[in-house]
Amino acid sequence: ELKVEQNPLFLSMQEGKNYTIYCNYSTTSDRLYWYRQDPGKSLESLFVLLSNGAVKQEGRLMASLDTKARLSTLHITAAVHDLSATYFCAVNNNDMRFGAGTRLTVKP
Amino acid sequence: GAVVSQHPSWVICKSGTSVKIECRSLDFQATTMFWYRQFPKQSLMLMATSNEGSKATYEQGVEKDKFLINHASLTLSTLTVTSAHPEDSSFYICSARGPYSNQPQHFGDGTRLSIL
Numbered sequence: 001e002l003k004v005e006q007n008p009l010f011l012s013m014q015e016g017k018n019y020t021i022y023c024n025y026s027t028t029s030d031r032l033y034w035y036r037q038d039p040g041k042s043l044e045s046l047f048v049l050l051s052n053g054a055v056k057q058e059g060r061l062m063a064s065l066d067t068k069a070r071l072s073t074l075h076i077t078a079a080v081h082d083l084s085a086t087y088f089c090a091v092n093n094n095d096m097r098f099g100a101g102t103r104l105t106v107k108p
Numbered sequence: 109g110a111v112v113s114q115h116p117s118w119v120i121c122k123s124g125t126s127v128k129i130e131c132r133s134l135d136f137q138a139t140t141m142f143w144y145r146q147f148p149k150q151s152l153m154l155m156a157t158s159n160e161g162s163k164a165t166y167e168q169g170v171e172k173d174k175f176l177i178n179h180a181s182l183t184l185s186t187l188t189v190t191s192a193h194p195e196d197s198s199f200y201i202c203s204a205r206g207p208y209s210n211q212p213q214h215f216g217d218g219t220r221l222s223i224l
Contacts, residue, residue: 031210042114042201042218043152088151094209095142098151 114216
């Protein structure tokens with residue numbers, strides 16, 4: 001059974017700081033997604049990583065994928081308050097399996 | 109981009125009533141649709157997968173008779189929570205995709221269900 005483990009589960013950081021969220025998964029997959037969810041809202045797609053070594057960046061967020069290690073990272077650079085949300089990674093193996101989510105709070 | 113419309117966005121009803129949630133793909137043929145449930149401060153849990161014209165495949169622990177899924181057309185799937193009780197209160201999210209597993213899933217805006 002595919003398992004997706006995400007850490008940390010909670011993250012509180014100050015504005016301007018950097019941090020990385022990790023996503024490990026248990027079976028072979030070359031398709032990994034990162035989503036953002038604001039309170040009371042559905043999912044907003046951030047990144048789709050399709051191959052080993054893929055790196056994508058959008059603003060202060062950068063995602064990478066290492067399929068050999070079964071690891072994806074979401075790196076936050078110089079965090080700002082607007083990034084406060086819950087971030088999910090998900091792996092697609094015929095159906096989508098989600099990590100537990102990382103609740104990020106960025107404090108001024 | 110592809111749009112999935114979910115309706116209603118929020119519903120409050122009394123215990124014992126049945127509630128239907130609709131999920132529509134507006135600009136593509138949704139061969140496969142997924143229904144997720146999300147409890148507060150938790151992740152999304154897949155409830156069932158439905159393919160157009162076929163019976164839904166339910167995840168372990170999800171009651172088929174409780175959560176009725178109909179996917180009769182390529183643009184519409186419905187989830188009916190039958191005889192809903194307070195423990196069924198949750199955020200329900202649908203997603204839709206074309207026929208191939210490597211195609212992206214497009215998520216609806218979710219339905220917040222509150223059972224009194």
